[in-house]
Amino acid sequence: MFTTVLTEGPVSRVDVARRTGLSSAAVTKAARPFIEAGYLEELASEGRTGPGAGRPANPLAIRPDREYFVGVKITGDDLIGVVTDLRADVRASAHHALTSHDAEHIVHALADLVGELLAGPTPDGTSNLRERAYCLGVAVSGDVDRASGVVRYSPFLGWRDVRLAELLGEATGLTVTLENDVKALAVAEQWFGEGVGASSFALVTVGTGIGSALVVNGALVRGAHGVAGEIGHVPVADGGPPCHCGGQGCVEAIASTEAILTRARQVAGEPALTMADAVTRARGGDEPLRAVFARAGHAIGLGLAALVNLFGPERVVVSGEGVATYDLFEDQIRRTFAVQAFGSAARCGLVIRPLPFEEWARGAAAVAVQSLFVSDTV
Amino acid sequence: MFTTVLTEGPVSRVDVARRTGLSSAAVTKAARPFIEAGYLEELASEGRTGPGAGRPANPLAIRPDREYFVGVKITGDDLIGVVTDLRADVRASAHHALTSHDAEHIVHALADLVGELLAGPTPDGTSNLRERAYCLGVAVSGDVDRASGVVRYSPFLGWRDVRLAELLGEATGLTVTLENDVKALAVAEQWFGEGVGASSFALVTVGTGIGSALVVNGALVRGAHGVAGEIGHVPVADGGPPCHCGGQGCVEAIASTEAILTRARQVAGEPALTMADAVTRARGGDEPLRAVFARAGHAIGLGLAALVNLFGPERVVVSGEGVATYDLFEDQIRRTFAVQAFGSAARCGLVIRPLPFEEWARGAAAVAVQSLFVSDTV
DNA sequence: AATAAATTCTTGACGAAGTTAATTAATCCT
DNA sequence: AGGATTAATTAACTTCGTCAAGAATTTATT
Numbered sequence: 001m002f003t004t005v006l007t008e009g010p011v012s013r014v015d016v017a018r019r020t021g022l023s024s025a026a027v028t029k030a031a032r033p034f035i036e037a038g039y040l041e042e043l044a045s046e047g048r049t050g051p052g053a054g055r056p057a058n059p060l061a062i063r064p065d066r067e068y069f070v071g072v073k074i075t076g077d078d079l080i081g082v083v084t085d086l087r088a089d090v091r092a093s094a095h096h097a098l099t100s101h102d103a104e105h106i107v108h109a110l111a112d113l114v115g116e117l118l119a120g121p122t123p124d125g126t127s128n129l130r131e132r133a134y135c136l137g138v139a140v141s142g143d144v145d146r147a148s149g150v151v152r153y154s155p156f157l158g159w160r161d162v163r164l165a166e167l168l169g170e171a172t173g174l175t176v177t178l179e180n181d182v183k184a185l186a187v188a189e190q191w192f193g194e195g196v197g198a199s200s201f202a203l204v205t206v207g208t209g210i211g212s213a214l215v216v217n218g219a220l221v222r223g224a225h226g227v228a229g230e231i232g233h234v235p236v237a238d239g240g241p242p243c244h245c246g247g248q249g250c251v252e253a254i255a256s257t258e259a260i261l262t263r264a265r266q267v268a269g270e271p272a273l274t275m276a277d278a279v280t281r282a283r284g285g286d287e288p289l290r291a292v293f294a295r296a297g298h299a300i301g302l303g304l305a306a307l308v309n310l311f312g313p314e315r316v317v318v319s320g321e322g323v324a325t326y327d328l329f330e331d332q333i334r335r336t337f338a339v340q341a342f343g344s345a346a347r348c349g350l351v352i353r354p355l356p357f358e359e360w361a362r363g364a365a366a367v368a369v370q371s372l373f374v375s376d377t378v
Numbered sequence: 379m380f381t382t383v384l385t386e387g388p389v390s391r392v393d394v395a396r397r398t399g400l401s402s403a404a405v406t407k408a409a410r411p412f413i414e415a416g417y418l419e420e421l422a423s424e425g426r427t428g429p430g431a432g433r434p435a436n437p438l439a440i441r442p443d444r445e446y447f448v449g450v451k452i453t454g455d456d457l458i459g460v461v462t463d464l465r466a467d468v469r470a471s472a473h474h475a476l477t478s479h480d481a482e483h484i485v486h487a488l489a490d491l492v493g494e495l496l497a498g499p500t501p502d503g504t505s506n507l508r509e510r511a512y513c514l515g516v517a518v519s520g521d522v523d524r525a526s527g528v529v530r531y532s533p534f535l536g537w538r539d540v541r542l543a544e545l546l547g548e549a550t551g552l553t554v555t556l557e558n559d560v561k562a563l564a565v566a567e568q569w570f571g572e573g574v575g576a577s578s579f580a581l582v583t584v585g586t587g588i589g590s591a592l593v594v595n596g597a598l599v600r601g602a603h604g605v606a607g608e609i610g611h612v613p614v615a616d617g618g619p620p621c622h623c624g625g626q627g628c629v630e631a632i633a634s635t636e637a638i639l640t641r642a643r644q645v646a647g648e649p650a651l652t653m654a655d656a657v658t659r660a661r662g663g664d665e666p667l668r669a670v671f672a673r674a675g676h677a678i679g680l681g682l683a684a685l686v687n688l689f690g691p692e693r694v695v696v697s698g699e700g701v702a703t704y705d706l707f708e709d710q711i712r713r714t715f716a717v718q719a720f721g722s723a724a725r726c727g728l729v730i731r732p733l734p735f736e737e738w739a740r741g742a743a744a745v746a747v748q749s750l751f752v753s754d755t756v
Numbered sequence: 757a758a759t760a761a762a763t764t765c766t767t768g769a770c771g772a773a774g775t776t777a778a779t780t781a782a783t784c785c786t
Numbered sequence: 787a788g789g790a791t792t793a794a795t796t797a798a799c800t801t802c803g804t805c806a807a808g809a810a811t812t813t814a815t816t
Contacts, residue, residue, distance in 0.1 A: 053792065224692035
């Protein structure tokens with residue numbers, strides 16, 4: 001019930017009932033405690049929105065400033081933190097550079113960052129953030145066990161089995177939820193972005209690495225052994241370039257930032273070519289370089305086709321830092337996808353768009369928001 | 379509760395409680411009506427199975443002969459029907475050749491087949507089948523909407539939007555559940571085969587076509603547009619042979635029975651070569667022909683890697699008529715899979731084994747069994 | 757043999773969360 | 787004003803679970 005109002009904007013009780021399959025009586029009952037706690041409010045009925053006659057609806061709406069949330073993304077180089085409201089809209093942000101990958105150091109730096117973020121008054125000016133923010137979401141790349149709050153393995157940080165949620169809980173005094181970075185981003189998308197209303201969708205990130213998170217029947221796919229969504233390691237080019245995973249012809253071995261740059265240097269015959277230059281020249285019409293990007297787009301399109309043919313999501317979002325140059329990619333991704341997607345699977349909505357870096361931290365905050373209402377899965 | 383006993387054999391109430399997360403009190407209560415209705419029985423406690431002291435457990439066991447089920451698979455050429463018990467163990471079987479793909483004709487033939495199957499006494503001799511079989515499961519390849527009982531599109535039969543469940547219900551007097559053939563097989567596997575106890579697994583069938591069904595979080599993945607599990611159309615060989623789906627380098631374009639035969643004829647330079655001969659000669663050591671099969675195995679291994687890297691299932695079963703010759707495939711499938719599966723995803727259990735044709739009908743019967751206990755999803 | 761400890765199963769009181777059916781509320785239309 | 791229509795609430799009830807206590811049945815120990 002609550003998530004329906006949270007994600008689908010102001011909705012009348014009857015509407016919530018229709019969308020969730022509950023009875024309207026159940027919605028009335030379920031909504032009351034949320035209204036009393038200040039999370040929801042009843043809007044005045046707007047004249048004549050219904051089909052003519054009848055009592056007008058009183059839409060339920062979220063009160064986004066009821067509570068604030070902190071989200072932090074840990075990368076290899078720095079920490080990016082945001083404060084958001086209940087809708088995961090960013091209200092403040094900050095970041096810290098990291099000087100070491102030592103867990104203790106990062107816990108300290110992160111606690112400092114949180115302290116900084118929560119130092120001021122609330123955005124609505126009625127209180128201060130310390131007293132209105134209890135949940136912290138943290139996003140890390142790698143194998144993360146959200147339930148136990150343990151980073152099982154993070155190649156970027158060189159961590160194994162770090163009980164990060166516990167450590168951060170002690171250091172910050174907040175309730176900490178840990179999640180894999182791409183999965184966190186998918187949660188943000190599922191609740192507050194393109195995934196709203198879709199029972200299944202996929203989020204694909206393209207950048208240094210290429211990964212994805214899948215939502216099926218409303219739930220994230222986690223993988224029996226902690227591995228899932230590794231679209232970057234789907235083999236699409238038999239006999240293609242070797243991948244650091246040990247395979248050959250993986251999407252990542254062709255379309256990651258690094259793979260593109262390596263290839264561009266080869267093609268141009270300039271071992272010192274920078275990515276920025278390659279992009280500029282490709283945009284300027286350098287055909288061999290354009291072909292390098294097109295090839296990457298083609299590989300991504302093949303990976304998307306594999307994903308869509310296997311699980312038939314309603315929508316797919318392709319995002320990530322790599323997509324900043326997506327004018328060089330998009331066409332080819334769409335063309336290849338259209339050819340290789342099977343039958344009506346091709347009808348899935350394909351959104352390709354860049355990803356502001358802050359979004360990663362927003363994903364972490366979305367996980368924090370989600371953690372507050374665990375039970376409400378509808 | 380019931381499904382736990384059904385699929386995991388005799389189990390004590392406390393054990394069921396442990397596996398499902400319910401309290402033992404809840405299990406006691408839930409079991410009673412099933413015992414009273416004759417679906418479950420309480421076995422005598424076996425001495426000292428537990429850890430020493432304590433009251434010995436009274437295992438709950440299914441009474442498989444409480445009720446019988448009919449399963450029918452419709453192929454392009456014939457109908458294969460089986461009668462099974464509650465465990466989906468086949469107790470009788472029969473088949474009919476089809477002379478037309480006309481829906482009316484098939485409904486008639488299927489009703490006849492069901493009549494034949496239910497003519498005799500029950501296998502346990504206590505009654506006759508007509509009075510102890512109420513549910514019919516029907517498996518068809520193509521796009522099938524189980525909920526509404528409609529065959530949306532079946533290329534093999536040339537059908538579009540046939541309300542088959544309704545027609546068969548009228549013709550047979552049984553409660554009919556319709557399901558896609560591969561999904562039905564996956565249900566059988568999930569409840570009574572390799573999938574028991576796994577929360578996620580995949581079934582891949584290799585034969586005329588190559589398909590799969592995925593179970594994630596205990597539920598079949600259906601795909602937003604009715605398409606899912608199309609591993610046959612995962613592109614694995616960039617620039618590979620064209621597929622009739624319009625794509626290139628699909629698994630099916632390399633590893634389907636037809637694709638193998640076409641390639642074998644090319645390689646051998648004998649346009650009239652039969653599959654049987656190709657198999658015999660490959661087994662006899664004909665290297666060029668062996669390479670054709672190995673190439674197919676390689677393509678399947680790549681497809682499996684794509685599936686496993688994306689979903690991370692606990693187990694994968696590869697089966698189908700094509701696997702009858704799996705001595706020529708298996709090694710290569712495993713080798714390629716081992717190379718391309720990412721990280722610990724490779725730890726998923728990979729079972730490769732042939733598929734007796736009757737299994738398809740058994741899958742349909744498993745769906746019928748499942749339809750009897752819809753609510754019990756644990 | 758008596759008692760203690762362990763373990764399974766049952767019972768009954770209770771609570772959470774849903775349902776249906778009836779009632780009240782607010783609006784449009786004639 | 788009165789009827790039709792839709793929204794929301796209320797009250798009684800159902801379903802499905804929990805918890806806590808206790809009965810049942812075994813092994814282990816004194």
